[in-house]
Amino acid sequence: MARTGCEExxxxxxxDTGNVDDEVLDSAKSAAREFLNGLTGRxxxxxxxxxxxxxxxxxxxxxxxTSWNGTRLISDGMCxxxxxxxxxxxxxxxxxxxxxxxxxASYTMIAGNKLIRISGCWPSSGGCExxxxxxxxxxxxxxxxxSKYHGLVGAAMGEVVREYVSAFAGNACKLPSRFVAVQRQGxxxxxxxxxxxxxxxxxxxxxxxxxxxxxxxxxLRRKPRVVSIDGPRRR
Numbered sequence: 001m002a003r004t005g006c007e008e009x010x011x012x013x014x015x016d017t018g019n020v021d022d023e024v025l026d027s028a029k030s031a032a033r034e035f036l037n038g039l040t041g042r043x044x045x046x047x048x049x050x051x052x053x054x055x056x057x058x059x060x061x062x063x064x065x066t067s068w069n070g071t072r073l074i075s076d077g078m079c080x081x082x083x084x085x086x087x088x089x090x091x092x093x094x095x096x097x098x099x100x101x102x103x104x105a106s107y108t109m110i111a112g113n114k115l116i117r118i119s120g121c122w123p124s125s126g127g128c129e130x131x132x133x134x135x136x137x138x139x140x141x142x143x144x145x146x147s148k149y150h151g152l153v154g155a156a157m158g159e160v161v162r163e164y165v166s167a168f169a170g171n172a173c174k175l176p177s178r179f180v181a182v183q184r185q186g187x188x189x190x191x192x193x194x195x196x197x198x199x200x201x202x203x204x205x206x207x208x209x210x211x212x213x214x215x216x217x218x219x220l221r222r223k224p225r226v227v228s229i230d231g232p233r234r235r
Contacts, residue, residue: 006047009033010143010150013158013207020165028164032157035164036208041216044153046090046140053082054131055122082115082122086139089113094136097123149215156211163205 009029016025037044089109095102107117115135123132143153202209 002050003047007045007143009045009157010154011157011161012154014161024165024168027168028161031164032160035160036156039212044141044143046138046142048138049086050136052131053133055124055133056126082133084113084115084137087113088139090138092137096134098132152211156208159205159207
């Protein structure tokens with residue numbers, strides 16, 4: 001599977017004053033995005049994916065036509081449906097069978113991520129033969145202006161980018177609120193044990209932790225997936 005063309009994450013609350021080296025700023029933005037991507041379960045941002053699917057051979061009764069919403073379609077079971085593993089699916093941009101692009105009217109999506117071919121089955125392949133079905137699609141939770149999570153993610157990005165800029169530039173950065181004890185000029189400050197935050201998948205930064213608690217309260221490292229041993233294989 002190839003991933004290309006991922007959208008930029010919004011950054012709110014961090015203003016580039018021009019005093020930061022471009023390379024440092026780019027590195028800070030990239031690090032912040034990967035940092036938040038991991039802590040939020042890798043749900044955010046849309047990307048374009050190219051995947052080839054190897055559809056298995058099955059008896060013909062597995063591909064018997066059925067009815068869906070009054071339209072004659074092929075059964076969504078076995079070799080008649082291709083389940084796209086990355087979601088939510090936003091759009092199918094290209095679909096090819098044996099190198100030939102299909103008319104979008106010849107296939108449809110059901111249940112959010114099942115790709116159904118109308119009036120026919122997907123061609124099967126097996127063994128070491130390359131998959132004959134190649135799908136290019138856009139998937140993920142969008143972060144564009146006006147989307148549901150634009151502000152929440154943007155605010156967390158601004159907070160984390162600021163910290164990475166300070167760290168990468170070798171400057172003193174804002175001390176996270178999760179430190180245990182720091183003594184400066186004879187003054188000792190106490191706070192919570194950092195292990196408490198890390199075990200909870202939190203950072204001690206308020207905007208960032210607000211995002212994590214909202215979208216990933218169980219601390220998942222990636223979006224849950226259901227794998228079927230009977231479905232088409234990705235090649």
